[in-house]
Amino acid sequence: MKSEAAKSGKKVADRWIDTALVLAVLLLFVMILHRLNVRQTGGEPVERTASVAEARAGGDADGVARLTLSQLERVTPDEQGHPVYPPGILALDGETVRIQGFMSPYDSLQDMRTFMLFPFPTGCNFCEPPGVNQVVLVRQKEGLRRYGFIDAPIQITGTLRLWREESTDPAHREDFFLYVMDNTEVRELEMDPIQRERFHQEHQRLF
Numbered sequence: 001m002k003s004e005a006a007k008s009g010k011k012v013a014d015r016w017i018d019t020a021l022v023l024a025v026l027l028l029f030v031m032i033l034h035r036l037n038v039r040q041t042g043g044e045p046v047e048r049t050a051s052v053a054e055a056r057a058g059g060d061a062d063g064v065a066r067l068t069l070s071q072l073e074r075v076t077p078d079e080q081g082h083p084v085y086p087p088g089i090l091a092l093d094g095e096t097v098r099i100q101g102f103m104s105p106y107d108s109l110q111d112m113r114t115f116m117l118f119p120f121p122t123g124c125n126f127c128e129p130p131g132v133n134q135v136v137l138v139r140q141k142e143g144l145r146r147y148g149f150i151d152a153p154i155q156i157t158g159t160l161r162l163w164r165e166e167s168t169d170p171a172h173r174e175d176f177f178l179y180v181m182d183n184t185e186v187r188e189l190e191m192d193p194i195q196r197e198r199f200h201q202e203h204q205r206l207f
Contacts, residue, residue, distance in 0.1 A: 066097070069099065073133045075133045094160070095159070096160075101119055102117070103186075116138065119134050132178055138181050157185045
C-alpha cells in the first residue's frame, strides 16, 4: 500500500513539475517575442505616451521629443471632420519637438523663412501630393536676412502648434495646416550615400 501511495504521490508531483516547466517555457517565449517586437519597432511610438515627460524621455539626449511624419499621419477625423490627435501628439502641443523630412517652398523659393516640411523631396516626379496630415508648416527662427533652400534631408527643431477649432493662427484658420512649427532651427542632415538612400526609402513609404 505504501508503495502504491508513494507511486501515486510521485506521479502527482511529476505532473506539477511538468506543468510548471510548460508554464515557464511559455512565459520565456512570450518575453522573447516582446523583446523582439520592441527591437523591431524601436520601442513604443511617441503617440502612445501619456504625457510630455514620457515623450521627452523617449526623445534625444537634450530632452527634446522626437516625432516622425508617419506618426503625425495617424491623426483621424471625427464626425465633424475635425482632427483627433493621438494622446502623445496632443500632449506635445506647444512643446519643443524634433522632426526630419524635406524642405518644400511655401510662398517663395527665394526665401525659405517659411516653408513646408514634406516626407519626400520636392523634385520627386513620381510622388503623389502629400495629404494635410503629412505636411508641417515651418517658420524659421529670426536671425538671417535670407533663408536659402536646402536640397537635402533636414532636421527641424521648434515649437509644435496643433490645429484646434479655437486657433487664431492664419496657417490654421485660412490654410488649414494641421501642424505648424514656430521659432524653428533647421539643420541639414549629414549622411553618407548609403544613409541618404535609406532615408529616402524610409520617407517614400509614407505615400
